[in-house]
Every structure is written in structure tokens, then in C-alpha cells.
Amino acid sequence: MPSTRRTARQADLLERLVALLTAEGFSALTLDDLAERLRCSKTTLYQLARSKQGLVVEAVKHYFRGATEAVEKRVAQTVDPSDRVRVYLTTVAEQLRPLSRRFLDDVADFPPAREVYEANTRMAAERVRQLIAEGVSGGAFRDVHTAFVGEVAAATMRQIQQGELKARTGLTDAEAYEQLASLIVHAVSS
DSSP, rough: OOOHHHHHHHHHHHHHHHHHHHHHOOOOHHHHHHHHHHHHHHHHHHHHHSHHHHHHHHHHHHHHHHHHHHHHHHHTTOHHHHHHHHHHHHHHHHHTTTTHHHHHHHHHHHHHHHHHHHHHHHHHHHHHHHHHHHHTTTTTTTTOOOOHHHHHHHHHHHHHTTTTTHHHHOHHHHHHHHHHHHHHHHHHOO
């Protein structure tokens, strides 16, 4: 079983794997393709995961773990409750911007990767609920049903990430997240 503690070489390989997969997707790539493109042996790849499917899941988890850290770092630097919601959603958009449509489609078509993606969307909805609840308890927001607002945010995030909102509205992902942030902030403001 691959170790969860990675060497510097393995960490670098995982970063390069994430960059490759997020740019080009993964459904058309074989393990041989990955080894060739990353200039390593299949044995080296097997140190990260036991199969191509395992590598994909590791890469998706790694990407979302890093994105979550970046989002939370920005939120931690923000004090105003309205700005915290806005910063959270716009930073999520920034973190999703580098993901190619091919990668997102491949994730949607591969259940283990889709589960990671969906779990991150659920965590994002929970985080929006928390940020709103903090604003309500601090008196910055009116008393709203935070779970409902979180579910509306989650449903919208899924539509943004699946390309549905772009198809129906013409908004880019970043624009859609900005609109979502504005909608939520205005809806909960006192």
C-alpha cells in the first residue's frame, strides 16, 4: 500500500500529475501515457497509488485539498462577515478556474473521482452555512435558515462546475460565483 508520507520526489510527481490531469483530463490517458508524459516509470507511479484509477483519485483529492487550504487562507484574512462570504465564493472560483472542461467531464464520468468532487461541494456548502451563521450570530446578517441558504449555494455551485449555468446564462464560472456571492450577501443582509 502506498505511503501517505511522501518523499520530495513523490510530492513533485503528484504536483506534476495534478497539473497534467487538470489540464487535459484523464479518461484517454493510459498508465503508460502517464509514465511517459511525467518522465518516470510505472513503478514510480505505483508508489503514489496501485492503479490508474487510484492515481486519479489521489490527484483529485490532492487538488481539492490544496484548493481548500488556499480558500481558507483568504477567508482567514478577512474580517467583515459579508466580505468573508464573498471572498469564500470568489476564491473557490479562482481555484476552479484552471480546471479544464475535459477534466471536469472526466471527473463527472468516473464515480470515485466524482465522489471526491461531490464531497468537496458538500463541504463548501457547509462552509457557506457556517459563514452565514457567524454573520447571523454577530448581528451582521438577518436571521435566515442557514441550511437552506447553504443548499441553494451547493446546488448553484454544482451547476456552475458542471457547466450548466454557463450554457444557460453565458456567465463564466468566475462571474457566476461573483453573482452567487452577491445574491447570498444581499439575501442575508440586515
